[in-house]
Amino acid sequence: MTSQNARVRPLALALSAALVGGSVLFSESMALQAVPKFAQATPAQATPAQASPAQNATPAERRAANTPAPLTTTEKAALNALFTKSRAATLRIEQCPPNNCADSDGVGTAFLISADGLALTAYHVVFQAKNLSAQTLDKKRYGVEVIGYDDQFDLALLRVNVPKGTPFLPLAAARPAVGDSVLAIGNGGGAFLTAKTGRLTALDAAAGRADFPAGTLELNAQLIPGDSGGPILNAKGEATGVVSYISVQGQGGLRRIQSYAVPVTTTDARVAALKRGEKRDAPIIGIGIGGTLAALTDLSESDFAEANRVLELDLGNTPGAFFTSVSAGSPAAKAGLQPLQYNDEGKRVRGDIVTAVNGKRIVNFLEFQFAVRSYAPGDTVTLSVLRAGKPIEVKLVLTGRSTVAAN
Numbered sequence: 001m002t003s004q005n006a007r008v009r010p011l012a013l014a015l016s017a018a019l020v021g022g023s024v025l026f027s028e029s030m031a032l033q034a035v036p037k038f039a040q041a042t043p044a045q046a047t048p049a050q051a052s053p054a055q056n057a058t059p060a061e062r063r064a065a066n067t068p069a070p071l072t073t074t075e076k077a078a079l080n081a082l083f084t085k086s087r088a089a090t091l092r093i094e095q096c097p098p099n100n101c102a103d104s105d106g107v108g109t110a111f112l113i114s115a116d117g118l119a120l121t122a123y124h125v126v127f128q129a130k131n132l133s134a135q136t137l138d139k140k141r142y143g144v145e146v147i148g149y150d151d152q153f154d155l156a157l158l159r160v161n162v163p164k165g166t167p168f169l170p171l172a173a174a175r176p177a178v179g180d181s182v183l184a185i186g187n188g189g190g191a192f193l194t195a196k197t198g199r200l201t202a203l204d205a206a207a208g209r210a211d212f213p214a215g216t217l218e219l220n221a222q223l224i225p226g227d228s229g230g231p232i233l234n235a236k237g238e239a240t241g242v243v244s245y246i247s248v249q250g251q252g253g254l255r256r257i258q259s260y261a262v263p264v265t266t267t268d269a270r271v272a273a274l275k276r277g278e279k280r281d282a283p284i285i286g287i288g289i290g291g292t293l294a295a296l297t298d299l300s301e302s303d304f305a306e307a308n309r310v311l312e313l314d315l316g317n318t319p320g321a322f323f324t325s326v327s328a329g330s331p332a333a334k335a336g337l338q339p340l341q342y343n344d345e346g347k348r349v350r351g352d353i354v355t356a357v358n359g360k361r362i363v364n365f366l367e368f369q370f371a372v373r374s375y376a377p378g379d380t381v382t383l384s385v386l387r388a389g390k391p392i393e394v395k396l397v398l399t400g401r402s403t404v405a406a407n
Helices: 002-020 059-065 073-089 269-275 291-296 301-310 331-335 365-373
Strands: 090-094 107-112 118-121 133-135 141-150 155-160 181-186 194-205 216-219 231-233 239-249 256-263 348-350 353-357 380-387 390-397
Touching (some): 073 194, 073 231, 107 155, 118 239, 216 239, 331 390, 353 365
Antiparallel strands (some): 090 107, 090 133, 107 118, 141 155, 181 231, 216 256, 239 256, 380 390
16 A cells, blocks of 8 residues: 555645644554553543633643643642652553563553452553563562453453552542642653652543543643553542553644543442453454554544545545454454555555444444444444445444454
């Protein structure tokens, strides 16, 4: 697809900046390695506790209106003391056996929540990991077992064979509030259990992507890959969230990071389900979109037409979800779905366009993902597909994400 990619790049980058606010996309397939995932996230929706700037304000004015006050000297001192106290309850998670970790495949974070070695992390940190080990503050390594997980909410519960008396973090008794000071502890950039601080900037944030959890806490702590799965602590030292993903906007000195964590409390039904050993997969079909076309996942009907015309994508006149890969052994592969393919002259030789899921109209790849995620593994769905310009229906059974190898 070399000829096609050469034409796609300029407009794809421009459309990406316009549609997702200049966000940078970080490959989701690197589950444990180099986490958290970078989000192609839309701006977080304002909550009742967070005033929305005027609709006619400039982007700079909107950012300034939502900029939280810097931490005070007193708050910084309190969070530093909290870090010293809480660090021993956090873990470095690596994909390797505990007795042989010279060549780890990736680094993430977790934190203990009980005296018997239960620990929370982000599910993508341990997704499809064959061997896991946890390293404590004293640099000793221990075996790890995944007790339960919820792929939809990016949460996993581990049992770590730490010795009795190892400190743990209590879960928060109540939800936090916008403006609260927070502490994150993680292994970002390969560092070992370091601290980052900031404020909560929103509650119930929208991810803007079906494969990232909804209803997250948004904070301005500058988290980076490796911090995923770490705790977000309130001023009392209670864990209020589990780090999941970040969005990056801008470049260089103007780069702006927003971090997102899945909220947790002592009465959290999801945590209770994990303790019961529930393992909840997210449903997938098994398609992907990569290369320069990955910037075109959220095209409106008019943008679809414009991109199709300017980039000579030869996608036809009906907007829908196009894709560039099909995972081996997936429902999509079994159903014979066809990814986009272009010849050396840039002419499309094949490629399905999905226009509806169980009769619900979709116009882009992102809407396709959201539609699929509204079902469960084992459900049967019927796709309305345009193949070579002709409408057909494709019926397939959704499977759990953990059952299909990543591309």
